[in-house]
Ligand SMILES: NC(=O)C1=CN([C@@H]2O[C@H](COP(=O)(O)OP(=O)(O)OC[C@H]3O[C@@H](n4cnc5c(N)ncnc54)[C@H](O)[C@@H]3O)[C@@H](O)[C@H]2O)C=CC1
């Protein structure tokens with residue numbers, strides 16, 4: 051039987067690392083890059099110096115800038131920044147049977163999760179979401195991790211995808227909870243910015259752990275409203291990724307928050323950014339959705355204020371001065 055043809059849409063750090071992971075057992079992988087000089091560099095030097103400088107890429111990875119070529123494949127991992135997922139999928143002349151969304155974020159302007167964006171553009175494709183604790187450079191180096199693979203196409207899609215995606219050191223776990231997988235990855239990026247602020251201000255390990263726990267409560271409240279299962283958010287794509295991202299300067303979101311805590315302004319930090327810190331794009335739309343739905347998300351609201359340029363001391367003081375309340379009712 052011939053192998054399904056596999057590709058990766060987006061050659062940033064994560065798309066390139068996923069291509070490297072897929073190619074690790076000798077399979078051919080087609081990688082779409084938006085930048086023509088990057089296509090050239092990957093094909094001739096087997097490097098991606100702008101986005102993943104640490105990796106020497108497999109010979110089995112071939113880059114292309116042609117979206118029509120990607121449309122002919124059987125399965126695509128979609129790894130563009132969240133705010134560009136709709137436009138890139140929209141430029142494709144057709145879409146493969148399986149689209150596996152790996153971007154983490156919520157679309158600004160519409161408040162849609164990525165699976166809703168993809169479904170609207172590619173109604174005939176089966177949509178899955180891959181999300182979990184996965185720093186790109188570690189996956190590219192072949193270090194082990196595990197991810198949630200949420201299959202909207204249910205068991206039949208899982209049976210198709212699992213053998214294509216699983217590798218010795220890359221373990222997908224099955225669920226059908228697509229919304230849950232997306233909520234986890236989107237919200238944790240915003241919380242990672244908050245944890246970075248705590249680090250930048252030198253507020254200590256206790257404060258960081260408290261913020262992770264209260265942030266997780268916000269994630270659960272938001273997820274519940276969107277129909278996400280609590281068990282999904284307790285898993286790899288929720289708590290797993292939250293713990294990773296809130297504890298390391300390898301995270302762009304955490305590093306952005308740290309710099310804010312150290313006194314840099316959001317405006318200067320966002321200007322001329324080449325790599326994506328998704329939490330900065332997700333925070334305003336997440337905060338807006340929470341307000342519309344009446345969900346208490348004080349940490350997310352605080353990050354929104356910081357990104358708008360409010361003084362960090364003021365924002366943190368206001369968060370700490372909120373009225374005391376029970377830890378466990380579902381609201382607030
Ligand atoms: N880097 C990581 O460790 C991980 C990243 N992700 C997610 O993967 C997604 C992609 O992130 P990275 O690969 O890290 O990106 P990156 O920060 O390494 O690279 C930026 C990417 O944005 C693309 N880009 C810039 N402007 C664009 C436009 N107008 N239209 C389309 N694409 C444009 C660039 O071509 C490049 O591929 C994000 O949603 C991120 O949250 C998920 C897991 C791990």
Ligand SMILES: O=C(CO)COP(=O)(O)O
Nearest residue numbers: 182183184185301302303
């Ligand atoms: O999502 C990630 C790890 O799972 C990467 O986090 P950053 O985008 O904050 O670097």
